[in-house]
Amino acid sequence: MSKLAKEKLVKEITSMEDDFAQWYTDVCLKSELIDYTSVKGCMVIRPYGYAIWENIQRILDGMFKETGHENVCMPMFIPESLLQKEKDHVEGFAPEVAWVTHGGSEKLEERLCVRPTSETLFCDHYKNIIHSWRDLPKLYNQWVSVVRWEKTTRPFLRSREFLWQEGHTIHATAEEAQAETVRMLDVYAEFCEKYLCIPVVKGIKTEKERFAGAVETYTIEALMHDGKALQSGTSHFFGDGFAKAFGITYADKDNKLATPHQTSWGMTTRLIGAVIMTHGDDSGLILPPAVAPKQVMVIPIAQHKEGVIEKATEVYESLRKKFRAGIDVSEQSPGWKFSEYEMKGVPVRLELGPKDIEKNQCVLVRRDTAEKLFVSLDGIEETIEKLLEDISTSMYNKALERRETMTYSVNDLDEMKDTADNKPGFIKALWCMDRECEDKLKEVAGVTSRCMPLGQQDNIEGKCVCCGKPAKKLVYWGKAY
């Protein structure tokens, strides 16, 4: 491989160590995931970025349908009066919505916000269609974009408009709704771990961090390369709060009027940010095989020589029946191509030159480890299939190992402050569940509660990291995106 070409391209990406934020922006732009626009805080998702989202969508949508969910589409606008029906909800969202005030040249009688989330619209619809216990549950989802008027924005992580799915379900009983909330958290965790190769901590948010209008918010939290946490998906249990605010009732089996219980859950294009910051390196993206737009790129070597392009094309044609494969026969040098597809995070590069053809072999190069493998062209599909599986496992394990290494336990405020200042990562510490202590930890150590991991007992033994009083919960703290 041409060292010069490699150096030239790598130069264009700031190194992680020098400036992680700039590295992130460089990767987003140079690997052509996004482009900035004339619309402040909004981005173009370019074909390479959108193809990752399409793969995420396809897999997640399949998981939703397997668990009995159906897709619908609600309007993108919410009349102000509808947004105001649930008190906590409107308080949480009103400060950050975009308002439509005019249609054409006419002023609207009532202004409309562009949905920041659609609980109110789903409730408005449920009220129309739910009458009897026979109408329950409704297990709905929609794939749309939402708008939140953020002050500071970053590609994928925080933008004024972002793509997501929002699941909204309504059930006869609190128990069923509660079970759905946890079930979808499990779907989210499985998706992140199996397909994005990102280990996550499943937990419950503190009251302070809870979704506006929820009784309980469940979350999965991932740890990025720089030691910051990224909330990667949330699942909310609403109890009957929304149903009461919207007057949704149903006749139960005894023909008595009852109030249903609800959930909602969402994952967003933020996941692409999580992929970049979990797996990427100084050469660019490293994409998990399950969502990579191209899983394997065929690069002919000395392609001007007789038969090389033909053989490479033949290999490519056989691969693309089974994988998302690509071939680059452009006039660029092999070195340029190597750097290009490294930057774009293609999991496997397949090199094929005249000598390889003579020996009926090719060279496979793993993006995640840079390992080179000389393998026979016989059974190349099976070889690559197995390699992609290995890559997935190994990417997951590497991320898990890093997270474990970067997870610390602390016992008092000094330790918390010291760790927060000097050791980026998750910080495990006990907490008394008083809001005051949570606020103080933010003030003193700059950390927020990420979640209270699932599976712990109600009253844990030990002392609150902040006030020293008896603790109630183990909490993961950290700095977060």
Place this chain on the structure above:
Amino acid sequence: MSKLAKEKLVKEITSMEDDFAQWYTDVCLKSELIDYTSVKGCMVIRPYGYAIWENIQRILDGMFKETGHENVCMPMFIPESLLQKEKDHVEGFAPEVAWVTHGGSEKLEERLCVRPTSETLFCDHYKNIIHSWRDLPKLYNQWVSVVRWEKTTRPFLRSREFLWQEGHTIHATAEEAQAETVRMLDVYAEFCEKYLCIPVVKGIKTEKERFAGAVETYTIEALMHDGKALQSGTSHFFGDGFAKAFGITYADKDNKLATPHQTSWGMTTRLIGAVIMTHGDDSGLILPPAVAPKQVMVIPIAQHKEGVIEKATEVYESLRKKFRAGIDVSEQSPGWKFSEYEMKGVPVRLELGPKDIEKNQCVLVRRDTAEKLFVSLDGIEETIEKLLEDISTSMYNKALERRETMTYSVNDLDEMKDTADNKPGFIKALWCMDRECEDKLKEVAGVTSRCMPLGQQDNIEGKCVCCGKPAKKLVYWGKAY
């Protein structure tokens, strides 16, 4: 089948002859395609309606990708100054856009419209990414919703927000862009005819009906059951007008600065309206097999008898490997179920009772013709596969025959007026290409030009139907949705 149940359900749908508009609304609501919302002019697309859209999306998206297109995602907002860059375009769209004026509690420095279409956003992006002939063409598409502030709205046909795909491409030469425009019109026509079983007339719009900013607008026009035309898809050739307005240039192979040429093309949820009004009848929907959410519904007869549900489930399980199949084992009567799935337009009903099981047979009922077939359970998958193909062909032929029967030719203004008043359908007539005659036909006969069919010579022989002067083009006229 229980006659009572049938009558009960059919009563809920107004007959087409009594009131076609009410029939249409009834079908949309009763077959649970949509629901109205608190947001004026916007609808909920319910699971059954959205599943049709998902099938349309999947097939069309496959056709786009096969022809080399990539998906992207642009912001939903357009700054006012950006919308104003192309003069004709802003004149066409500004009167019907929704304006965002506030983000949270702050007034925006510049107001943003919610995209009515995204030419301006694509141009803004092209300007950033196109520098050399090597960067061309870009063949982009996006699946999003757009907003147009319509005064009178109807489900699927005209709503303030609708779902669509918008293709946007940019090419080195006018010839390439022109070829793309026609190629995508052909894709649209093929999709309508092959998958929606809707025959269409391919043609060019008159200047009056042209898309705001286009040099030429191509269209496919379908004829609905009531004799009104429905514009079902359009493909626009822009020449270099947008590129010039936005200052998009590239260095050609001789390193000279050149201006690229553009196209755009779109199809919308309106297609679902076309399906309803082309194929439906007084019992409800009749769905083309390619986009039907369920292609075959299994209905057990006398399901309380031993072994019936088991056998029906066994048949269903084998069918769902190959088809979008369903089974209804609810406590409702068979008659109720027959009416329900007739209303929902499921192409094939499979009835299976104790006597059928004894004979190793079942009853297949076609939704389109009500024909009953007694067939063996051996090879039932192949039988149904063939039947679905037959249904598609026959639905297309029926629609084509009706369109032919409802297409008239007229020679002068009296004939035009008489036909327009008394014979709903397409009206073929020659035209001198003067805008005045086009306006007069609208005023006198209430018809608009639908399109100038492709393939005709530049100067056709004969006289203009309006002024009697030498004609230039054959035009399809009609009343339209």
